[in-house]
Amino acid sequence: MNENNKLENLTLTVIKTILILVISLTITSVILEVSFSQGILFDSIEISGMNLLDFTTIFLIFMIPVSRSIIMIIEFSKSDNQINAVSELAVLGIILGLVTRIII
Amino acid sequence: MDILLFVYILSTSFIAGIIGSLLGLGGGIILVPALTILFDMPIHEAIGVSFIGVLVNSSSSSLVYIKNRMTDMRLSSILELGAVTGSIIGAYTALLIDSNILSAIFGIVLGYISIDMYRKLKKNSEDNNKESRSDDEREYYDESTNEIITYSVIREKEGTVLSVIGGIFAGLLGLGGGAIFVPIMNRIMKVPIKVAIATSSFMIGVTSLVGALIFFNNGFIDVALVSPIILGIFFGAQIGSRINKGIDKQILTNIFCLVLIYIALRMIINGLEIEVLNL
Numbered sequence: 001m002n003e004n005n006k007l008e009n010l011t012l013t014v015i016k017t018i019l020i021l022v023i024s025l026t027i028t029s030v031i032l033e034v035s036f037s038q039g040i041l042f043d044s045i046e047i048s049g050m051n052l053l054d055f056t057t058i059f060l061i062f063m064i065p066v067s068r069s070i071i072m073i074i075e076f077s078k079s080d081n082q083i084n085a086v087s088e089l090a091v092l093g094i095i096l097g098l099v100t101r102i103i104i
Numbered sequence: 105m106d107i108l109l110f111v112y113i114l115s116t117s118f119i120a121g122i123i124g125s126l127l128g129l130g131g132g133i134i135l136v137p138a139l140t141i142l143f144d145m146p147i148h149e150a151i152g153v154s155f156i157g158v159l160v161n162s163s164s165s166s167l168v169y170i171k172n173r174m175t176d177m178r179l180s181s182i183l184e185l186g187a188v189t190g191s192i193i194g195a196y197t198a199l200l201i202d203s204n205i206l207s208a209i210f211g212i213v214l215g216y217i218s219i220d221m222y223r224k225l226k227k228n229s230e231d232n233n234k235e236s237r238s239d240d241e242r243e244y245y246d247e248s249t250n251e252i253i254t255y256s257v258i259r260e261k262e263g264t265v266l267s268v269i270g271g272i273f274a275g276l277l278g279l280g281g282g283a284i285f286v287p288i289m290n291r292i293m294k295v296p297i298k299v300a301i302a303t304s305s306f307m308i309g310v311t312s313l314v315g316a317l318i319f320f321n322n323g324f325i326d327v328a329l330v331s332p333i334i335l336g337i338f339f340g341a342q343i344g345s346r347i348n349k350g351i352d353k354q355i356l357t358n359i360f361c362l363v364l365i366y367i368a369l370r371m372i373i374n375g376l377e378i379e380v381l382n383l
Contacts (some may be wrong), residue, residue: 007177012170015163019338022160026334032109033331035306054327059157062316065309072181084181091184091310095190098225098317 007075011068020063025057048102066095109143114332116142117157121340125165126347127360130280130308131157131337133217136210137367140374147203147210151278152324155316157337158280162308164341169302173245176303179295183288184310187263187281190271191311195318198203198276208375210277211368217283218364221357244299255296261292265308275315300378360380 032053045052069092076085116138117131124131132154139150169175198206243254257263266288274281282304289300319325 004177008170008173008175011177012167013370015167019160019163019167022334023338026331029331030110030335050327054330057334058156058320058327058330059160062313064159065313069310072177076178076181081178084178087185088181091181091188094188095310095313095317098192098314098321100319102321 007072010071011073013069014071015064018060018067021055022060025053025060028099029053029057062099064093071093110332112143113139113282113329114336117333117336118340119336120157121161121337121342122344123340123360124161125341126356127221130206130282130312131161131341132277132279132312133160133214133331133364135213135337136278139372140207141367141370146321147206147322148198149326151198151206152316152319153326153329153333155312155319155323155334156330158278159309159314159316160334160337161341162280162305162312164338165305165345166302166309166344169305172247172302174298174302175306176242176244176257176295176299177306177362178242179260179289179293179299180306181302182260182264183267183285184307186267187271187274187285187307187311188314189270191275191281191314192271192318193268194272194275194277195315196275197272199318199322199324201276202268204377206375206376207371208279210220211371211373211375213273213277213279214364214371215368218361218368220283220359221364222301244296253296256349259292263288266292269312274308274311275318278312278315280304281311282308290364322374 047055048104052099069088072088073085073092076082110193113359117135119137120131123129123134132151135154135157136147136150139145139153184305201209241254241256243252247250267285269280269290270284271277273284282301284298285304285307286300289295289303290297295303316325336352
């Protein structure tokens with residue numbers, strides 16, 4: 001039960017933190033867009049066809065399932081739930097494979 | 105992006121977030137038809153941004169479910185493998201399918217979901233899985249009865265294989281897939297309905313991520329729409345979960361079943377390109 005609680009608390013903290021960051025960045029992006037400052041501040045750096053702020057927001061959203069998968073793999077391995085750990089590892093492998101495809 | 109369009113998309117996502125949260129849906133079920141019917145957006149682009157909305161909605165609702173100790177993470181890790189595989193198949197299939205056919209498929213699936221939702225409401229389906237037993241006992245805290253409920257998960261292999269189907273629909277149509285994952289867990293694996301909904305909500309994060317990555321790679325996610333969708337869905341879901349208790353769910357579900365059936369028919373008609381007197 002304690003291991004379960006630890007996994008839940010860790011997952012909760014990570015999702016909450018990233019979600020707060022995403023919402024804050026999105027609100028910042030909207031404020032900058034409305035005040036026409038985004039172009040001056042962020043458009044000079046472009047990644048995958050997006051400005052830095054949009055890229056960071058999307059990257060963080062994508063990081064929510066990735067980071068909780070990593071936590072689950074670590075915690076399942078520690079608690080000897082090998083089937084769950086391997087299954088989650090396979091899921092993470094698939095996600096990273098898709099990310100690699102985008103980068104390449 | 106035009107400010108007026110931003111406000112329209114924000115409002116639509118906000119409503120999708122509230123309805124999704126009130127009815128236990130991902131939000132994509134409202135977002136995709138709204139973007140295609142109201143904003144004349146190509147269905148592939150609507151599905152692409154819907155994945156982002158579903159991902160945000162799933163993360164937001166998972167916070168509540170995990171906090172209430174209702175999410176079965178072990179079960180989720182097993183089913184996710186099948187769901188992710190299905191989501192890849194679904195997303196790549198969606199990219200190959202003509203938008204009219206995709207619209208018709210969306211309409212049919214939406215029709216099925218709304219009829220199923222209405223049927224469940226009529227049956228007033230109560231949880232009958234609290235008594236299922238195996239060697240591997242698990243538990244969750246039921247806030248409504250203030251007690252710890254013990255349950256067991258059976259037929260894990262079958263569940264994993266069937267979750268591929270849920271994943272296919274999630275990847276194909278930009279929905280969460282909860283309409284399929286929940287019955288698989290509840291009816292086949294004998295998981296209590298509350299745990300099934302919480303676990304499905306948690307899993308949807310991964311299936312929508314996979315769909316989003318594939319659509320993003322193929323240029324079907326309009327980055328300009330991401331901000332209003334994130335804000336709308338997030339705040340809509342937060343408000344939906346807060347007003348949830350004070351609303352008569354039976355009346356609400358009845359109304360939305362009718363609305364969803366109307367949307368389903370519109371999507372089918374659009375897909376089949378039938379000219380109907382300005383429906």
